[in-house]
Each structure stands twice: as C-alpha cells, then as structure tokens.
Amino acid sequence: MKIRGAQIVCESLLKEGVDTIFGFPGGAVIRLYDTLPSYPQLRHILVRHEQGAAHAADGYARATGKVGVCFATSGPGATNLVTGIANAYMDSVPMVAITGQVARPFIGKDAFQEADITGITLPITKHNYLVMRAEDLAEVMAEAFYIAQTGHPGPVLVDIPRDVFDEEANFHYPDKIELPGFKPTLQGHPAQIKKAAQLINEAQRPLIIAGRGVIVSQAYAELRELAEKAQMPVVNTLLGLSSFPHNHILHLGMLGMHGTAYANLAVSHADVIVAIGMRFDDRATGRVSGFAPQARIVHIDIDPAEISKNVPATVPIVGDVKNVLQSLNPLVEAKAHSEWLRQIEEWRRQYPLDSDPGGEHLLPQYVISQIWEATKGEAIIVTGVGQHQMWTALHYRFHKPNSLISSGGLGTMGFELPAAIGAKVGCPQEAVWAICGDGGFQMTIQELAILTQEKLDVKMAIMNNSFLGMVRQWQELFYGKRYVATPLSGPDFVAIAHAYGIEGCKVTRREEVVPAIQQAKDCPGPFLIDFHVEPEECVFPMVPPGATLAEFIKEPKREAVARGWPRRSTP
Amino acid sequence: MATTKHTIVALVEDKPGVLNRVASMFRRRGFNIESLAVGHSEQAGVSRMTIVVDGATAVLDQVTKQLYKIVDVVKVSDFAESELVARELALIKVKATPSTRGEIIQIADIFRANIIDVAPDSLIIEVTGDTDKVDSLFRLLKGFGVRELSRTGRLAMARGPAGTLGVEAESRPSRGKGRKQEGGS
Numbered sequence: 022m023k024i025r026g027a028q029i030v031c032e033s034l035l036k037e038g039v040d041t042i043f044g045f046p047g048g049a050v051i052r053l054y055d056t057l058p059s060y061p062q063l064r065h066i067l068v069r070h071e072q073g074a075a076h077a078a079d080g081y082a083r084a085t086g087k088v089g090v091c092f093a094t095s096g097p098g099a100t101n102l103v104t105g106i107a108n109a110y111m112d113s114v115p116m117v118a119i120t121g122q123v124a125r126p127f128i129g130k131d132a133f134q135e136a137d138i139t140g141i142t143l144p145i146t147k148h149n150y151l152v153m154r155a156e157d158l159a160e161v162m163a164e165a166f167y168i169a170q171t172g173h174p175g176p177v178l179v180d181i182p183r184d185v186f187d188e189e190a191n192f193h194y195p196d197k198i199e200l201p202g203f204k205p206t207l208q209g210h211p212a213q214i215k216k217a218a219q220l221i222n223e224a225q226r227p228l229i230i231a232g233r234g235v236i237v238s239q240a241y242a243e244l245r246e247l248a249e250k251a252q253m254p255v256v257n258t259l260l261g262l263s264s265f266p267h268n269h270i271l272h273l274g275m276l277g278m279h280g281t282a283y284a285n286l287a288v289s290h291a292d293v294i295v296a297i298g299m300r301f302d303d304r305a306t307g308r309v310s311g312f313a314p315q316a317r318i319v320h321i322d323i324d325p326a327e328i329s330k331n332v333p334a335t336v337p338i339v340g341d342v343k344n345v346l347q348s349l350n351p352l353v354e355a356k357a358h359s360e361w362l363r364q365i366e367e368w369r370r371q372y373p374l375d376s377d378p379g380g381e382h383l384l385p386q387y388v389i390s391q392i393w394e395a396t397k398g399e400a401i402i403v404t405g406v407g408q409h410q411m412w413t414a415l416h417y418r419f420h421k422p423n424s425l426i427s428s429g430g431l432g433t434m435g436f437e438l439p440a441a442i443g444a445k446v447g448c449p450q451e452a453v454w455a456i457c458g459d460g461g462f463q464m465t466i467q468e469l470a471i472l473t474q475e476k477l478d479v480k481m482a483i484m485n486n487s488f489l490g491m492v493r494q495w496q497e498l499f500y501g502k503r504y505v506a507t508p509l510s511g512p513d514f515v516a517i518a519h520a521y522g523i524e525g526c527k528v529t530r531r532e533e534v535v536p537a538i539q540q541a542k543d544c545p546g547p548f549l550i551d552f553h554v555e556p557e558e559c560v561f562p563m564v565p566p567g568a569t570l571a572e573f574i575k576e577p578k579r580e581a582v583a584r585g586w587p588r589r590s591t592p
Numbered sequence: 593m594a595t596t597k598h599t600i601v602a603l604v605e606d607k608p609g610v611l612n613r614v615a616s617m618f619r620r621r622g623f624n625i626e627s628l629a630v631g632h633s634e635q636a637g638v639s640r641m642t643i644v645v646d647g648a649t650a651v652l653d654q655v656t657k658q659l660y661k662i663v664d665v666v667k668v669s670d671f672a673e674s675e676l677v678a679r680e681l682a683l684i685k686v687k688a689t690p691s692t693r694g695e696i697i698q699i700a701d702i703f704r705a706n707i708i709d710v711a712p713d714s715l716i717i718e719v720t721g722d723t724d725k726v727d728s729l730f731r732l733l734k735g736f737g738v739r740e741l742s743r744t745g746r747l748a749m750a751r752g753p754a755g756t757l758g759v760e761a762e763s764r765p766s767r768g769k770g771r772k773q774e775g776g777s
C-alpha cells in the first residue's frame with residue numbers, strides 16, 4: 022500500500038523509537054504537521070523559535086543518549102536551526118533535523134522561503150540529504166538515524182521538498198544499513214592497546230584526561246577501574262565532567278582556561294597522559310606548544326581525525342572508549358604512585374577552590390554550591406555560556422553520571438533554557454536545574470512559554486550580574502577595564518516569569534539563598550530565581566590567553582593586570 | 593617540517609553534492625588543493641577524484657582522515673610520487689604567424705604533442721604528460737604568445753597490479769579496508 026511522504030517520515034520515526042519532536046510549523050511542512058495527529062505516539066513540543074527546537078533536541082539527546090529530533094519549515098525556519106545544529110556538531114550530539122523545502126519545481130529559483138539548507142549546513146552536519154523522491158524517504162531516514170548515532174555522534178539534516186511530503190510511495194523500512202563510506206572503527210587495535218599499557222605501566226606520574234566520550238560510551242565503570250588500578254588521578258574536560266565522581270580522591274576537577282590549579286599543574290607535570298574521549302580543544306590545552314611538556318600521550322578516541330589533530334599522540338587508539346578500556350584495563354598493572362599523589366595533594370592544599378569566600382556579598386560560587394547542597398548533586402544541571410558556566414563547572418561537584426549538559430565546543434549563549442527543557446522532557450523523573458546567565462537567558466527567553474504549555478518542572482537560577490560577565494572579565498583583566506557593550510540593564514526576570522505563568526523570586530542577600538532554593542524545590546512546577554550576584558566577580562583560576570596551563574592566575578585578579586598579559590583571542 | 597606534494601586518490605559515491613562536500617572540507621580546514629580532477633571510475637556509481645595537495649606530513653594525515661569523515665567517501669589512498677604514474681592533459685592556444693608556425697610545430701613534435709586546430713593566426717596544441725612536461729611546453733610556447741590554456745589537473749594511478757579499491761570490482765568496497773590509521777606512533 023502506498024502512503025504519503027509525510028506518513029513515511031512519521032512511520033520511520035516510530036521505527037527509530039522516537040517519542041518526542043521539538044519543532045515549529047510553516048508552509049513547507051504543513052502536510053507533515055497535518056499527519057502528526059495520526060501518530061499520537063509522537064509527542065510534538067512547540068517551541069517559540071527554531072533555535073530552541075535544535076537546543077531542546079540537543080538537551081534531550083544528551084540527557085537520554087537517544088537521538089534528538091527537531092522539525093522546521095523551509096527558509097527562515099531552517100536557518101533558525103543553524104546555531105543549534107552547529108552546537109550539536111561541535112559537541113558530538115546525535116540529532117536528526119527535518120526541514121521542509123520548497124516544492125521540487127521551485128528549487129533553485131529563489132522561490133518564496135527557499136534557502137539552500139543542505140549547502141548551509143554542509144560543514145556543521147555529519148551528513149545531510151535533500152530527498153527528491155518519496156520512495157527514497159524511508160532509506161534516507163534510516164541512514165540519517167544510523168549515521169547520527171553510530172561512531173562519533175552528530176547531527177544529520179534531512180531536507181524534504183513540500184511536494185515530496187505529498188507524494189505517495191510504498192513504505193519499506195530497511196533493517197540493515199549498508200554505507201560503504203561509513204564504517205566506524207569500534208574495537209581498538211590490540212597492538213596499540215598493548216603499547217598503551219606498557220606506557221602506563223612504566224609511568225611515574227600518570228594522569229587521565231576524561232572527556233565526553235566516556236559519557237557517550239557509558240564507560241564510567243571502566244574509567245574508574247583504570248584510575249583506581251593504576252592509581253592515576255583523573256582530570257576532566259568541561260564536557261567530561263560527571264564521567265568520574267567528584268568526591269573520589271583521584272578526581273582533580275576540570276583542566277583548561279578555568280580549570281582548577283591542581284588539575285592544570287598535574288597536566289603540566291605528568292609523564293604519561295591517557296586522553297580518553299576528548300579532543301584537545303584549545304580552551305582545554307592552553308598554549309598548545311607548551312601543553313603537558315613532559316608527557317607522552319595515549320589518545321583514545323572513536324574519531325581517527327581527532328588523533329594528533331591538535332596534540333601529537335605517542336600511542337593513538339581508535340575505537341569506542343568502553344571497548345578499548347575493557348581490553349586495556351587487564352593489561353594495566355596495579356600501582357601506588359604514592360609520591361605523585363602526595364605531590365598532587367600538596368597542590369590541592371596550596372590552591373584550594375573556595376566555594377564560599379564568605380563576606381557580605383552575594384557570590385555566584387556560593388549560590389552554585391548551595392544548589393549542589395540542596396539537590397545533593399543528584400540533579401541534571403544545564404548551563405549557558407560564560408562565567409556562570411565556569412563557576413558551575415568548578416563549584417557544582419558532579420558525581421552522578423551524565424549530570425552536566427553544557428555548550429562546550431560552540432559556546433552558545435542561550436543554550437541553557439531550551440536544552441534544560443529537552444533534558445526534562447527526556448528525563449521527567451530527574452530534577453533539572455538550568456543555571457543561566459542574565460545575558461544568555463535573554464537570547465532564548467521566549468521558551469519559558471513551553472514550561473507552562475507543556476507543564477515542565479524546570480528550575481532556573483539566573484546568575485544576574487548585570488553584565489555580559491565573561492566578556493566584562495576579559496575587559497577588566499586585559500582591556501583596561503573599558504566595559505564596552507557589556508553592561509546590561511536587565512528586565513525584571515521574575516515579572517517576566519509571572520507573565521508566562523511561572524513562579525519566581527528575586528534574591529539579593531546571602532541569607533536568602535538557601536530559603537529561595539528550598540522554595541524552588543518545594544514548588545511543584547517550574548520556578549525561576551533571579552540571583553542578583555556581585556557584578557564584578559571574576560572566575561579564577563584563569564589561564565590567560567596565550568599562556569600555558571601552568572601559568573594560571575590564581576587570585577587576586579590584580580596579578581593579571583600587573584603582568585599585562587597579551588591580547589590574543591576573544592571570549 | 594618538510595612539505596611535500598602528495599597525490600590523493602579518493603573514491604566517492606557518485607551522489608549529488610559530493611564534489612561540494614569534498615571541496616567545502618578542504619576550504620573550511622584550510623587545506624590547499626593544487627589540482628583536482630573528477631571522473632568515473634571502473635565501478636558504476638563510484639567516481640574517482642585525484643587531488644594534489646601540498647603540505648607537511650601531519651597536514652596530509654589530517655586531509656586523509658577528514659576525507660574519510662565524509663560519508664560519501666569510500667576509499668582514500670595517499671601516494672608518494674615514486675609510487676604512481678601521473679598524467680595531465682593541456683590544450684594550449686598559441687599565436688602563430690606564417691613565420692613562427694613552423695617553429696611551433698617543431699616544438700610540439702619534440703613534446704609528442706598534437707596540433708588539433710589550425711586557424712590563420714593560431715594553433716591549438718594538445719599535450720599529455722606529467723606536470724613538468726606540460727609546464728615546459730607551456731614555457732616554451734609563451735614566447736610566441738599563449739592566448740588560452742586549459743589543463744585537466746593530474747590523473748594518477750598506482751604502479752603494479754592492485755586496483756585502488758583493493759577488492760574485486762563487483763564486491764562492495766569497504767571503508768575499513770586499506771585504511772591506514774593506527775599504523776604506529
């Protein structure tokens with residue numbers, strides 16, 4: 022029996038086990054939307070801007086491990102997805118974006134609401150398709166889902182002309198995908214694994230850098246086994262946080278530009294580094310020529326192109342992290358490394374992280390550590406981009422696997438609210454807290470409407486410093502305190518929440534923090550807290566741009582100004 | 593790090609946009625293409641791209657790996673100069689007066705080039721050979737006044753009996769095969 026293209030899309034989604042779609046309708050996808058009511062298993066969540074749909078699908082995918090799905094119409098609908106697709110691409114998040122296109126006879130004619138979305142998204146998708154026949158749809162959908170979640174995950178876009186939604190074809194869903202050009206390597210090479218074990222066994226000062234690959238591969242137990250057996254301390258990339266319990270004695274927190282001092286010192290002194298499911302982003306490495314100067318590096322990643330791209334690997338291993346660690350761990354000898362660990366404890370004592378600097382002022386570090394206390398570290402935490410993100414990375418002590426959702430690679434302000442919505446939809450049983458910047462929150466603030474419409478219990482904590490804080494920090498430290506275009510005279514966020522039918526409160530004093538968090542927790546629905554934090558607080562430690570990880574500024578910030586660090590890049 | 597000229601042969605699925613995907617990747621990652629030639633391969637549905645790249649070894653390693661990341665790319669082989677035979681073809685339109693025509697034809701003969709069009713005041717010469725040969729002929733003809741030059745870019749093939757796919761033509765090529773990725777340190 023023949024069915025319409027729009028039905029083929031929905032049938033395919035069911036075959037892939039999709040239960041939720043984030044989207045926004047328009048002319049080119051009217052037929053697709055018209056078909057949705059016949060598929061009650063597919064919950065459609067209406068966003069208020071397509072960027073929100075892509076971020077929500079992203080948050081959903083990161084929280085559940087499943088493929089996130091979003092819909093948008095042609096032209097502006099599709100281009101509004103672009104930031105969200107790029108974000109998912111940079112952070113390796115599995116996503117399938119389905120866009121409408123103008124009808125086939127109009128393609129290439131600059132028709133109304135035509136945009137070449139496959140051309141536009143070429144460099145920010147793993148793959149994309151323009152489907153010109155309804156009979157190809159099922160196969161394309163199957164390939165899209167397969168590619169999105171196989172190997173190094175990522176977004177795939179499927180662009181469908183509006184008349185292909187109308188066209189009829191038989192529905193045969195392929196049960197096996199044959200893509201000659203797409204065969205990811207999942208098992209590590211045994212000879213390489215042996216070499217890696219040798220290097221680890223000979224090491225005096227070994228260290229693990231664990232990235233998001235550990236989370237994607239769900240290799241928590243294997244990572245822990247390796248660390249404990251060889252007594253190797255573990256540092257995390259931003260997106261690797263929550264892959265290893267913070268309260269573990271071997272955990273040193275995050276490395277990089279705003280990493281802990283002891284993590285950065287450990288990297289700088291290690292003689293063997295085992296880099297697992299991470300890609301040596303420049304915010305993690307500092308000046309790359311001075312990165313880990315004494316270390317030989319074992320690099321485990323599923324993507325061969327990540328090997329030796331930024332930092333040359335002594336022993337590269339291409340494969341799925343879990344598989345590789347399962348083969349590697351038995352070859353690794355039990356060690357104590359007591360001297361190395363003593364040295365690290367010394368650094369930890371010397372440069373402690375202060376989550377409660379005390380005093381009169383309302384400090385964001387304190388707010389975040391209190392959210393940790395109140396949620397017992399069991400919540401899914403979603404952040405925007407900027408200072409509040411770094412404070413969250415430093416002061417929320419992640420111990421629950423996969424409990425941080427943050428925009429790492431692209432650094433997309435405005436990610437927090439829609440991604441938190443996606444996480445909550447995917448994991449309704451979990452407490453979800455969005456930790457927001459007062460700048461970024463305003464970039465996707467319209468998605469508050471979803472919380473009310475879909476009755477989603479997302480708690481929002483705005484670190485309101487009345488500045489584009491991270492940029493202001495750079496201006497303070499490196500640009501003579503000239504605060505150009507960074508002061509914000511914000512709206513009354515609580516009033517805005519109320520306008521959307523959401524409860525909230527404003528906090529200006531330290532002693533109000535704990536009761537406000539409690540009030541939010543007690544509220545059965547969404548709740549927004551507008552924390553008016555110290556406006557000119559800076560994130561420390563900080564590795565200035567162009568410096569190596571060992572050259573961090575601890576505090577006070579005056580140090581940096583005195584040293585007059587060069588202006589190399591921008592936040 | 594020494595930079596060397598490398599010839600990369602990529603077998604790609606013959607799908608719309610595949611050339612765009614490859615070219616876009618080169619542009620985005622800042623790899624320099626010296627020449628690019630595309631055409632059918634021995635297998636239906638598979639096109640063959642011959643890409644000449646100039647770069648350090650580490651860069652070439654990245655080029656190969658990034659090519660493999662493109663889903664439509666089935667097989668990538670990176671050849672050093674000594675491992676392959678390479679040819680390109682050029683059409684050169686050169687000004688020819690009654691007094692220079694004889695000399696031009698002589699030069700063309702030396703290069704085993706063909707005269708494929710004769711007009712009252714010009715000739716079109718077709719030459720096939722390696723890059724050096726085409727370059728040399730072009731340099732010699734420049735003195736007479738070259739009006740137009742059209743070059744194919746390099747086509748290349750590995751010496752010896754093996755096919756680039758490393759498998760029989762009927763069976764589907766596998767991306768896993770012949771892919772050098774973990775070759776050592």
Ligand SMILES: Cc1ncc(C[n+]2csc(CCOP(=O)(O)OP(=O)(O)O)c2C)c(N)n1
Pocket residue numbers: 405406407408409410432433434435457458459460461462484486488489490491492592
């Ligand atoms: C979409 C986007 N535009 C610009 C930037 C550059 N940027 C990085 S951090 C930052 C400031 C963020 O301000 P806010 O959301 O208030 O968070 P804060 O740093 O104050 O915690 C800016 C503008 C960005 N990351 N994303």
